[in-house]
Amino acid sequence: MKVIDTVIFDLGGVLIDWNPKYLYREVFNGDEEKMDWFLNTICTYEWNMEHDAGRPIKEGTELLINDYPEYESWIRLYYDQWPKMLGGPISDTVKILKRLKQMETYNLFALTNWSNETFPIAKERYGFLNDFEGIVVSGDEKTRKPYPEIYGIILDRYKISPDKAVFIDDNHDNIVTADKLGIKGIHFKNADQLQEELLALNVKL
Incomplete structure (x- = not known):
């Protein structure tokens, strides 16, 4: 050996x-189904991983808002309140x-x-x-x-x-x-x- x-x-x-659910559980008032839909469809794991790989957060956020303008306020919360994801x-x-x-x-x-x-x-x-x-x-x-x-x-x-x-x-x-x-x-x-x-x-x- x-x-x-x-x-x-x-x-x-x-x-x-670290878990985005700590933030979005609060955002969606404990509605687990709505929270899971949002994190699986809009602010996805794959989207976040692009920032882990060096994409500027502002750029990634604007790209997503451009695709889903109706969810702008929820999308911005992902990084505006990111510390709440730290457990x-x-x-x-x-x-x-x-x-x-x-x-x-x-x-x-x-x-x-x-x-x-x-x-x-x-x-x-x-x-x-x-x-x-x-x-x-x-x-x-x-x-x-x-x-x-x-x-x-x-x-x-x-x-x-x-x-x-x-x-x-x-x-x-x-x-x-x-x-x-x-x-x-x-x-x-x-x-x-x-x-x-x-x-x-x-x-x-």
Whole structure:
């Protein structure tokens, strides 16, 4: 078994609870059906991912309003009130990060799909993000997971050997790319499962 010396974390869904529903549940007064329709049809996951890949938020917002002018006020809320989508740290996973940090055995990095316009809000809010030696933000790089280019960026920038690294992400597609590039991927479901899989890789906690 290869000795792991680097642990790379995804952020949203692994260390930070982010969900547009926290905002739009309030906007639609708890009407789940209406909220789901809006997020699946108008302000979609795919639309948001374009901003994660570097598209300016103002540009993406105006494009959507041009297509759906009748929903302009709701569309603008997506980024005008974006901080309301942050549910807080996923505390049990943050504890794992903290234990790894205290051991001083592993290089710790983050690789996140995140708009470079909204990431500073999270950086200011969550002190544990300072525990990483480096964070690669997709919006800064103008590419995103699961495209191989962004994995190459973090490997090259921080001189990471893929066969000595483990990558943790809640999106299975992102894990598939990591595995193809020789990085051991862990498809995150919860902190207990993550701890078990890390221990199985002989990552000490």
